[in-house]
Amino acid sequence: MNNRINDFIVRFANVNGTGSASANFLFAKTVFRMGIPVTPKNIFPSNIQGLPTWYEVRVSEKGYLGRREGIDLLVCVNPQSMAKDVLSVNEGGYFIFDSTKKLNPEYRREGIHYLGIPMMEMANAAFDDPRKRQLLKNIIYVGALAKLLAMDESIIRQLIEEQFEGKKSLIEANFKALSLGIDYVEKHYEYPLSFKLEKRELLGEKILVDGNTACGLGAVYGGATVMAWYPITPSTSVAEAYENFCKQFRKTEGGENNFAIVQAEDELAAMGMVIGANWNGARAFTATSGPGVSLMSEFLGLAYFAEVPAVLIDVQRAGPSTGMPTRTQQSDLLAAAFASHGDTKHILLLPATPKECFEMTAESFDLAEQLQTPVILLTDLDLGMNDHVSEPFEWDVKRKYKRGKVLTAEELEGIGKFGRYLDSDGDGIPYRTYPGTHPTKGAFFTRGTSKDEYAAYTEDGAAYKRNMDRLTRKWETVKKLVPKAEISISSKPEAIGLLFFGTSTFSSEEAKDLLNEEGIAVDSIRIRAFPFGKEVVDFVESHATIFVVEQNRDAQMRKMLIMEMDCLPKKLVPVLNYDGMPITADAICQQIVQYLNPKRLSNHELSKTAV
Amino acid sequence: MSYLKPLFSHPKLPKNKLGYTLKEYEGSLSTLCAGCGHDSISAAIVRACFELSIEPHLVAKISGIGCSSKTPTYFLGNSHGFNSVHGRMPSVATGANMANRDLVYFGVSGDGDSASIGMGQFVHVIRRNLNMVYVVMNNGCYGLTKGQDSATADQGSKNKSGSINPFQAIDLASMAIELGASFVAQSFSGDKQQLIPLLKAAIKHPGFAFLNVISPCVTFNNNPGSTKSYDYVREHIDATSAKDLVPGKNEIKIKYEAGMSTQVEMHDGSEIQLNKLALDWDPEDRNSAVNALQKARAKDEILTGLLYANTDWNDLHRTLKTTKTPLNQLKENELCPGIKVLNQVNASFR
Numbered sequence: 001m002n003n004r005i006n007d008f009i010v011r012f013a014n015v016n017g018t019g020s021a022s023a024n025f026l027f028a029k030t031v032f033r034m035g036i037p038v039t040p041k042n043i044f045p046s047n048i049q050g051l052p053t054w055y056e057v058r059v060s061e062k063g064y065l066g067r068r069e070g071i072d073l074l075v076c077v078n079p080q081s082m083a084k085d086v087l088s089v090n091e092g093g094y095f096i097f098d099s100t101k102k103l104n105p106e107y108r109r110e111g112i113h114y115l116g117i118p119m120m121e122m123a124n125a126a127f128d129d130p131r132k133r134q135l136l137k138n139i140i141y142v143g144a145l146a147k148l149l150a151m152d153e154s155i156i157r158q159l160i161e162e163q164f165e166g167k168k169s170l171i172e173a174n175f176k177a178l179s180l181g182i183d184y185v186e187k188h189y190e191y192p193l194s195f196k197l198e199k200r201e202l203l204g205e206k207i208l209v210d211g212n213t214a215c216g217l218g219a220v221y222g223g224a225t226v227m228a229w230y231p232i233t234p235s236t237s238v239a240e241a242y243e244n245f246c247k248q249f250r251k252t253e254g255g256e257n258n259f260a261i262v263q264a265e266d267e268l269a270a271m272g273m274v275i276g277a278n279w280n281g282a283r284a285f286t287a288t289s290g291p292g293v294s295l296m297s298e299f300l301g302l303a304y305f306a307e308v309p310a311v312l313i314d315v316q317r318a319g320p321s322t323g324m325p326t327r328t329q330q331s332d333l334l335a336a337a338f339a340s341h342g343d344t345k346h347i348l349l350l351p352a353t354p355k356e357c358f359e360m361t362a363e364s365f366d367l368a369e370q371l372q373t374p375v376i377l378l379t380d381l382d383l384g385m386n387d388h389v390s391e392p393f394e395w396d397v398k399r400k401y402k403r404g405k406v407l408t409a410e411e412l413e414g415i416g417k418f419g420r421y422l423d424s425d426g427d428g429i430p431y432r433t434y435p436g437t438h439p440t441k442g443a444f445f446t447r448g449t450s451k452d453e454y455a456a457y458t459e460d461g462a463a464y465k466r467n468m469d470r471l472t473r474k475w476e477t478v479k480k481l482v483p484k485a486e487i488s489i490s491s492k493p494e495a496i497g498l499l500f501f502g503t504s505t506f507s508s509e510e511a512k513d514l515l516n517e518e519g520i521a522v523d524s525i526r527i528r529a530f531p532f533g534k535e536v537v538d539f540v541e542s543h544a545t546i547f548v549v550e551q552n553r554d555a556q557m558r559k560m561l562i563m564e565m566d567c568l569p570k571k572l573v574p575v576l577n578y579d580g581m582p583i584t585a586d587a588i589c590q591q592i593v594q595y596l597n598p599k600r601l602s603n604h605e606l607s608k609t610a611v
Numbered sequence: 612m613s614y615l616k617p618l619f620s621h622p623k624l625p626k627n628k629l630g631y632t633l634k635e636y637e638g639s640l641s642t643l644c645a646g647c648g649h650d651s652i653s654a655a656i657v658r659a660c661f662e663l664s665i666e667p668h669l670v671a672k673i674s675g676i677g678c679s680s681k682t683p684t685y686f687l688g689n690s691h692g693f694n695s696v697h698g699r700m701p702s703v704a705t706g707a708n709m710a711n712r713d714l715v716y717f718g719v720s721g722d723g724d725s726a727s728i729g730m731g732q733f734v735h736v737i738r739r740n741l742n743m744v745y746v747v748m749n750n751g752c753y754g755l756t757k758g759q760d761s762a763t764a765d766q767g768s769k770n771k772s773g774s775i776n777p778f779q780a781i782d783l784a785s786m787a788i789e790l791g792a793s794f795v796a797q798s799f800s801g802d803k804q805q806l807i808p809l810l811k812a813a814i815k816h817p818g819f820a821f822l823n824v825i826s827p828c829v830t831f832n833n834n835p836g837s838t839k840s841y842d843y844v845r846e847h848i849d850a851t852s853a854k855d856l857v858p859g860k861n862e863i864k865i866k867y868e869a870g871m872s873t874q875v876e877m878h879d880g881s882e883i884q885l886n887k888l889a890l891d892w893d894p895e896d897r898n899s900a901v902n903a904l905q906k907a908r909a910k911d912e913i914l915t916g917l918l919y920a921n922t923d924w925n926d927l928h929r930t931l932k933t934t935k936t937p938l939n940q941l942k943e944n945e946l947c948p949g950i951k952v953l954n955q956v957n958a959s960f961r
Contacts, residue, residue, distance in 0.1 A: 206961075207960035217956065226706060226710055245948075255932075256932055256933065258945055260709040260928075265735040268702070269699070271702075272695070272705070273703070273705045276673070276695075276709075277939075278706070282710030393956065393957055395949070397949075400943065433691075435668075435671045435690070436711065439666065440668070440689055443667075443668060443688070445684055
């Protein structure tokens with residue numbers, strides 16, 4: 001604990017529904033504005049009011065954005081969780097509590113510092129309105145942290161001004177609360193602490209945003225006009241973001257909407273609407289989580305077989321069943337990739353950052369229409385609902401929507417008999433028409449039953465098989481169009497392979513550094529889509545041992561790799577995390593080291609993800 | 612089916628305003644059982660669209676699963692059709708309608724499709740007042756799986772195997788009115804005189820138009836003791852009225868005494884039969900409609916005709932304030948906010 005700069009973890013323990021979220025975000029955003037990499041994580045219950053909730057902020061000069069264990073400073077304003085919270089603080093760490101009431105002696109332990117601040121007492125004395133007292137109590141502890149951690153106070157004030165723009169009395173009240181915290185620390189404690197912040201310029205053009213917001217924006221940029229959805233944590237804010245951006249950017253001059261959002265009666269209906277709209281030539285999408293994917297499965301099979309584009313954003317949470325609705329996991333891979341009965345498989349896109357959420361959502365509409373099939377974007381609660389430092393969103397001005405093989409009235413005039421399921425180009429992708437295109441040509445009947453090349457109903461086994469084989473050819477085309485994996489090769493021939501995707505990326509990258517420090521060379525591959533491209537096959541073939549990092553119990557990605565590429569299962573070693581918390585670099589390293597050298601294992605041997 | 616309808620058509624077949632004959636409105640040959648009520652309904656749809664001079668390609672036909680849901684193949688061969696998932700036609704129709712508000716949407720469903728597996732979607736499409744025609748071809752049984760009772764089978768009705776249905780029937784028409792459907796009609800597949808004008812009115816209705824059509828299953832539910840057999844329905848039918856709802860042109864006004872019936876010529880030359888209106892009957896009054904249905908039910912009668920209509924309620928597009936241009940025709944520059952806006956968005960996250 002000797003004078004660490006920009007490298008520590010602060011955790012806030014609050015009561016759900018007490019307005020702590022905006023105060024905690026104010027803290028994280030200030031660190032961000034100070035130019036220092038920061039990763040806030042909201043750990044919240046499935047509850048509206050009353051249960052414990054935590055907000056964890058990792059500050060990392062080195063730019064590690066994954067979670068790590070160990071709390072250096074805990075701000076505890078929730079008596080319910082205090083007993084456990086006290087134990088979670090690192091040796092030598094700090095425990096800040098509301099000293100309005102005397103701290104229960106049971107919560108005293110050796111080895112940590114206690115900093116009492118009479119937050120409620122000060123708030124009660126300074127503010128009349130009981131609701132305001134509650135909210136501003138939270139700002140008081142931000143003030144205390146400002147002093148203890150040497151935060152830039154002018155940035156905090158600026159952020160408050162931005163948040164309450166034009167509301168003078170609110171700004172003044174917040175400033176007052178902030179000063180109460182600052183002054184109290186000045187009078188009663190030594191500051192700054194042994195770890196603190198120092199202004200940097202490490203973030204450049206980067207932004208701080210959550211993945212769901214990025215997905216909503218990506219759908220607007222990707223040209224989605226119809227959204228149908230059913231509320232479910234943690235995907236709801238995708239719909240909200242899409243609606244907010246549409247209201248800003250998708251109004252006609254007369255104030256009419258260039259979009260339609262339908263809150264459906266359930267996830268089945270949501271997917272039905274998406275398929276109906278896409279069938280009719282509008283880009284449409286839905287967002288859900290695991291339980292919704294289960295409900296949408298029948299429709300996904302229809303869309304696969306009838307070849308209707310559809311975009312589904314699955315913000316994964318911990319399953320099975322209702323599972324842990326407010327905890328993160330990467331456990332819908334198999335359910336999504338093979339959703340529905342019969343020989344069915346779907347495209348998965350696996351973003352790791354908000355920027356990729358934006359880009360891949362926009363791209364998913366191109367892919368769905370080009371390939372006339374559902375595209376499922378798999379994010380998770382961690383990426384979707386937590387703010388992440390991300391590269392800014394980019395959009396190529398020359399970019400044009402790829403609407404796929406859709407025949408116009410003129411083109412229909414020029415061809416003979418229209419065959420909806422004919423493979424005219426040899427890539428497995430047939431031509432389609434929108435309803436209403438031509439008075440006498442191009443109409444066809446879409447169905448989930450077997451059909452011939454001209455969309456006529458048939459139960460002829462040969463015709464059915466021809467169609468299934470064409471879908472297999474199309475699947476080969478898919479592999480060429482989906483985003484390629486990102487590969488990093490260490491140049492050491494004995495290097496182990498590390499394979500990861502989505503939100504396991506940050507901690508995997510950090511784990512690579514830790515392993516390198518241990519003298520273990522690592523080649524890595526970040527999967528960005530399913531089906532896997534040739535580069536994934538090559539990577540797996542060229543490494544003797546590949547550690548597959550994922551956040552589920554059953555090693556679902558590993559299973560998919562084995563299924564798709566006929567490799568020896570033994571060479572793929574699962575590295576798993578499935579307690580609902582984002583995976584840490586320590587957890588990854590420990591599992592890898594244990595595998596490589598089982599005798600050497602001990603929990604203490606590895607350096608803490610440090611520094 | 613491996614055989615097709617003959618292409619020959621008589622040169623003197625009457626043409627409609629668009630110059631089309633009935634032929635242009637027909638579909639493939641039906642594969643349903645000979646005498647199936649559903650085929651009569653398909654024929655009525657063909658006739659209604661012909662008489663209204665609707666461009667066939669500007670119609671979208673959407674169905675679920677079941678015998679009824681097969682019928683869209685058998686009418687309007689120049690229209691796109693979508694035979695989707697069991698009980699989920701309403702959601703597919705909703706999405707399709709959101710994408711292009713300018714088409715006519717025909718949703719075809721059955722009693723299993725709507726009153727059982729699809730009840731949730733049926734209820735909610737009514738709630739949203741989606742602008743579509745929703746036809747239930749109601750035969751009280753599951754045909755494709757060989758005759759099991761459906762949820763609209765009347766209590767006490769005997770099915771082909773001789774067992775008596777112990778459960779109460781779901782009355783889709785009453786339910787639709789109760790739920791706020793803006794147009795509810797009931798008819799019988801064997802009564803095209805009534806069915807065709809009702810279909811035409813439903814097509815022109817600017818919102819959700821529900822038609823519950825009793826359509827006997829000749830194979831599995833046409834036996835003595837069944838309350839959905841041809842004989843039973845013919846004996847127990849009681850028409851209320853039919854009313855035309857063609858908007859736009861001058862209103863067609865007709866006068867007739869209560870208790871009389873009259874024929875009215877429509878703008879396009881077709882005729883509509885208006886049966887007597889009972890003195891206490893007002894098709895714009897939900898209470899009156901529900902009462903009449905309940906009374907008829909108590910007397911074991913099937914009340915047919917236009918039961919309820921309200922053209923004042925907003926359809927889903929008006930509720931959502933969507934632009935007049937169909938959403939599927941918006942151009943890229945209307946959809947993508949562009950790089951300048953994106954830079955502002957980025958700035959708001961710093």
